[in-house]
Amino acid sequence: MSCAEPAASCTVGEAATEIGRFAGTTSEAQGWTNEPVGELVRRHFNSVTSQNELKWGRLVRSPGVYDFAHADETVAFAQQHGLRMRGHVLFWHRLNGPPAWLDAELDTGDPEARLRELIREHAHAVVGRYKGRIHTWDVVNEPLAILSDHVDPESIFFQTFARYEDFLDLAFQSAREADPEAKLFLNEIFASVSQASFDGLYALVRGMIERGTPIDGVGFQGHFILSLPEREQLQERLQAFADLGLIVEITELDVSISLLTDSSNPLAAQAEVYRDVFAACHAVSACAGITTWNSHDGATWLDRDAGFAPLGPHAPTLFDEELQPKPSYTAARDALLRPDG
Ligand code: XIL
Numbered sequence: 001m002s003c004a005e006p007a008a009s010c011t012v013g014e015a016a017t018e019i020g021r022f023a024g025t026t027s028e029a030q031g032w033t034n035e036p037v038g039e040l041v042r043r044h045f046n047s048v049t050s051q052n053e054l055k056w057g058r059l060v061r062s063p064g065v066y067d068f069a070h071a072d073e074t075v076a077f078a079q080q081h082g083l084r085m086r087g088h089v090l091f092w093h094r095l096n097g098p099p100a101w102l103d104a105e106l107d108t109g110d111p112e113a114r115l116r117e118l119i120r121e122h123a124h125a126v127v128g129r130y131k132g133r134i135h136t137w138d139v140v141n142e143p144l145a146i147l148s149d150h151v152d153p154e155s156i157f158f159q160t161f162a163r164y165e166d167f168l169d170l171a172f173q174s175a176r177e178a179d180p181e182a183k184l185f186l187n188e189i190f191a192s193v194s195q196a197s198f199d200g201l202y203a204l205v206r207g208m209i210e211r212g213t214p215i216d217g218v219g220f221q222g223h224f225i226l227s228l229p230e231r232e233q234l235q236e237r238l239q240a241f242a243d244l245g246l247i248v249e250i251t252e253l254d255v256s257i258s259l260l261t262d263s264s265n266p267l268a269a270q271a272e273v274y275r276d277v278f279a280a281c282h283a284v285s286a287c288a289g290i291t292t293w294n295s296h297d298g299a300t301w302l303d304r305d306a307g308f309a310p311l312g313p314h315a316p317t318l319f320d321e322e323l324q325p326k327p328s329y330t331a332a333r334d335a336l337l338r339p340d341g
Pocket of ligand 1: 051052095096141221252301
């Protein structure tokens with residue numbers, strides 16, 4: 001029976017599979033695959049993204065010493081249950097993205113040369129290890145300064161490279177060498193809600209394409225914590241990258257109810273936002289899928305992040321703290337089956 005038939009009861013992952021897309025969520029702390037949340041993820045989704053365990057800072061606690069245990073657990077789980085695996089993230093300068101030892105390692109006569117070496121080694125070690133098993137990689141995360149159209153001057157990568165283009169190109173080329181089949185993404189945080197971020201991202205990506213940099217896709221994270229998206233605009237922005245010949249994805253979706261407290265029914269209002277985002281992706285044929293950041297409200301990073309926690313509680317996901325589906329779950333699934341319904 002097709003998921004779209006009235007009597008059918010499909011999960012959001014089954015609905016996505018039926019239309020050739022991905023509906024995913026994140027992994028959790030080590031051991032997560034054996035916990036109830038592991039069961040929830042494999043039952044409801046057809047894709048999973050590593051939340052923290054593939055970040056450079058997490059994989060490599062001291063130079064050259066890799067600990068793949070947690071990442072291996074997540075990748076094996078994805079493989080065992082037929083989930084598409086999104087690798088997040090090779091190079092990110094914020095929060096737990098960069099290794100603590102990186103500054104000291106670059107304290108040499110020629111920091112750019114040293115960083116080039118480290119980038120090549122890291123991409124080969126990680127992308128190479130999971131070759132054929134990690135289907136899609138966020139190669140570089142959040143190149144832009146927050147809500148602006150220029151690369152982040154606080155980034156250790158852009159501070160070290162004389163030309164920002166050289167960092168982007170080297171990161172993508174190294175990942176391509178390590179796994180020629182993997183889909184390589186540039187991922188950005190506020191391009192769906194900020195015109196400056198969208199413009200900046202578009203300019204970066206166009207430049208990469210013109211230079212022949214091996215980029216396959218653009219990720220719109222979709223953390224709706226400062227403002228809400230507008231469906232048509234989101235669709236247009238996704239389509240703009242699709243028109244450059246790229247895949248697009250919503251890679252880190254969460255919708256904070258703190259933005260919806262004026263509504264008489266915040267959970268219903270949240271469901272409408274989910275419906276709009278899923279419908280916008282559905283309407284763009286190059287939109288490969290949507291990943292929610294954290295599988296349930298009890299695990300949301302927003303209630304733990306020093307900057308965002310004070311604005312909460314956020315309750316931003318598809319499942320509540322008891323792992324029960326919320327109105328947003330039904331809305332998301334139905335938007336994949338009946339986008340205009
Ligand atoms: C967050 C994780 O969810 C947290 O557990 C961690 O403490 C910090 O990073 N944008 C990204 C993600 O690309 O890597 C971030 O994930 C959320 C913002």
